[in-house]
Amino acid sequence: DIVMTQSPDSLAVSLGERATINCKASQSVLYTIDNRNYLSWYQQKTGQPPKKIIAWASSRESGVPDRFSGSGSRTDFTLTISSLQAEDVAVYYCQQYYDAPLTFGGGTKVEIQ
Amino acid sequence: QVQLQESGPGLVKPSETLSLTCIGSGNSISHYYWSWIRQSPGKGLEWIGSMSHTGAANYNPSLKSRVSTSLDTSKNQFSLTLTSVTAADAAVYYCARCTPTGDGGRGYFDYWGQGALVTVSA
Numbered sequence: 049d050i051v052m053t054q055s056p057d058s059l060a061v062s063l064g065e066r067a068t069i070n071c072k073a074s075q076s077v078l079y080t081i082d083n084r085n086y087l088s089w090y091q092q093k094t095g096q097p098p099k100k101i102i103a104w105a106s107s108r109e110s111g112v113p114d115r116f117s118g119s120g121s122r123t124d125f126t127l128t129i130s131s132l133q134a135e136d137v138a139v140y141y142c143q144q145y146y147d148a149p150l151t152f153g154g155g156t157k158v159e160i161q
Numbered sequence: 162q163v164q165l166q167e168s169g170p171g172l173v174k175p176s177e178t179l180s181l182t183c184i185g186s187g188n189s190i191s192h193y194y195w196s197w198i199r200q201s202p203g204k205g206l207e208w209i210g211s212m213s214h215t216g217a218a219n220y221n222p223s224l225k226s227r228v229s230t231s232l233d234t235s236k237n238q239f240s241l242t243l244t245s246v247t248a249a250d251a252a253v254y255y256c257a258r259c260t261p262t263g264d265g266g267r268g269y270f271d272y273w274g275q276g277a278l279v280t281v282s283a
Contacts (some may be wrong), residue, residue, distance in 0.1 A: 088270075097276055
């Protein structure tokens with residue numbers, strides 16, 4: 049199984065400041081035939097199901113604010129919230145779909161400082 | 162707008178069988194995989210398995226011996242059965258639509274149900 053490790057477990061950021069979440073895969077999730085990273089990011093607010101915000105490591109879902117961005121390749125990925133807003137308080141998860149079984153990171157809780 | 166709704170017993174006795182159903186609305190059941198994912202405090206998010214509209218199923222090897230799924234395209238309904246449950250199976254169970262990106266059930270989850278809380282207790 050591909051193990052997804054997120055860091056930090058939680059972080060507190062001031063409103064308007066940058067939040068950075070890391071996700072590391074135990075093996076590359078870059079499919080060389082199409083040169084795409086098979087990784088997505090989800091946002092889960094309290095009492096709600098996860099919501100996909102980024103696919104293919106960096107493609108933002110329609111309607112997701114552009115303060116959210118994804119980057120990285122192969123085994124190391126980052127989700128950045130450029131200017132944290134109150135509504136961004138949530139737990140964020142990465143997920144690889146390079147290989148079955150599909151696996152998720154352990155989550156990073158983002159709070160307001 | 163795609164909407165998914167899970168239903169089923171919230172309480173299951175140890176060693177018995179957990180059965181959940183997901184009804185989808187707002188889109189055709191074709192062209193996607195239909196998946197079950199669970200979330201527990203101890204194990205985080207765990208993919209259980211996915212099924213295509215043709216009935217091809219892929220399961221997490223950690224659960225494969227106890228899991229089965231079925232799809233009723235006429236009712237836009239997707240079901241999960243998990244046998245011989247233990248306390249470790251207590252979780253919120255989500256159904257989700259999975260956009261396929263390859264074989265073996267691979268894909269990302271673009272619509273989720275609200276989740277069904279399942280407790281395992283005698």
